[in-house]
Amino acid sequence: xxxxxxxxxxxxxxxxxxxxxxxxxxxxxxxxxxxxxxxxxxxxxxxxxxxxxxxxxxxxxxxxxxxxxxxxxxxxxxxxxxxxxxxxxxxxxxxxxxxxxxxxxxx
Amino acid sequence: xxxxxxxxxxxxxxxxxxxxxxxxxxxxxxxxxxxxxxxxxxxxxxxxxxxxxxxxxxxxxxxxxxxxxxxxxxxxxxxxxxxxxxxxxxxxxxxxxxxxxxxxxxxxxxxxxxxxxxxx
Numbered sequence: 024x025x026x027x028x029x030x031x032x033x034x035x036x037x038x039x040x041x042x043x044x045x046x047x048x049x050x051x052x053x054x055x056x057x058x059x060x061x062x063x064x065x066x067x068x069x070x071x072x073x074x075x076x077x078x079x080x081x082x083x084x085x086x087x088x089x090x091x092x093x094x095x096x097x098x099x100x101x102x103x104x105x106x107x108x109x110x111x112x113x114x115x116x117x118x119x120x121x122x123x124x125x126x127x128x129x130x
Numbered sequence: 131x132x133x134x135x136x137x138x139x140x141x142x143x144x145x146x147x148x149x150x151x152x153x154x155x156x157x158x159x160x161x162x163x164x165x166x167x168x169x170x171x172x173x174x175x176x177x178x179x180x181x182x183x184x185x186x187x188x189x190x191x192x193x194x195x196x197x198x199x200x201x202x203x204x205x206x207x208x209x210x211x212x213x214x215x216x217x218x219x220x221x222x223x224x225x226x227x228x229x230x231x232x233x234x235x236x237x238x239x240x241x242x243x244x245x246x247x248x249x250x
Contacts (some may be wrong), residue, residue: 024193057236059177066226066240067177073234110177114235118192119179 025049025113027122035130042098044125046111051091055115058087058096061108061124070109071096101127132157134227134241142221142248148214152227152241153207160185160205165230167237168201168212170223178223182230183210217248 026049036042046056054074059067069078071087074094084099098105106129111122138150152166159166167182181191183201191199195214203210214221224245228237 055234057234059237066243067237068240069236069238072231072236072238078238112177112236117190118194119235121177121179123176 024118025052025116025120027111027113027120029109029111029122029125031125032123033126033128035128036101037130038101038103040101042101042105042127044096044109044111044127046089046094046096046122048092048094048113048115052113052115054090055113056087056089056094057112057114058085059110059112060105061110063107067110098127132229132239134229134239136225136227136241136244138244138246140245140247142217142246143250144218144248145216148217148221148225148246148248149211150225150227150244150246151209151211153209154229155208157229158205159203159208159210163232165232165235166203166210167228167230169226169228169237170221171226171243172220172223180212180214180225184230184232219248222246222248 028047056074058071061067075087086097108124108126133155135153142148165184168180181201183189198215200213224243226243227241229239231238
């Protein structure tokens with residue numbers, strides 16, 4: 024199985040901050056990397072697919088980059104509704120696997 | 131837009147079978163370009179892919195669940211279902227169904243999730 028790691032596991036930030044979350048795969052997954060946002064008590068929401076493609080309807084302050092084993096999710100200017108947990112997921116190989124999550128909370 | 135809704139018992143006894151159904155609205159589960167999947171999340175923990183069904187005729191499941199998983203579809207009702215046998219407390223989780231966009235195998239639409247507790 025491909026193992027996914029994320030760093031940091033949590034972070035505190037203020038509205039307007041630029042936030043970067045890193046995801047690493049245990050082997051190369053090309054650009055088969057997706058990012059999700061999960062609010063408490065809600066289903067995950069797709070933000071970014073194929074490493075850098077913005078899902079329809081997602082604000083442009085979210086961006087993704089990377090390929091191979093190292094990926095980043097960047098929130099350009101953190102908004103109040105962005106305080107949530109973020110997960111990466113590889114779709115290169117079965118079993119599909121998720122990272123452990125990064126919780127973004129208010130400083 | 132596409133909607134998915136999970137349904138099934140919220141409480142299952144240990145060693146019994148967990149059965150959930152996902153009803154899909156505003157899309158056809160038999161469209162060959164789509165796959166459909168189940169993902170679960172134990173309370174306070176991360177996400178785990180359980181398995182998927184595609185209308186190319188294939189099903190896939192997470193080997194970590196060994197042979198306990200069955201996923202099947204009912205195109206007449208536009209539903210797909212999950213059966214997980216021999217459940218234990220470790221199977222307590224929120225279970226989500228989702229559509230998989232086949233181009234890059236990402237989960238683009240999700241149900242709201244349903245909590246299943248395994249307890250006697």
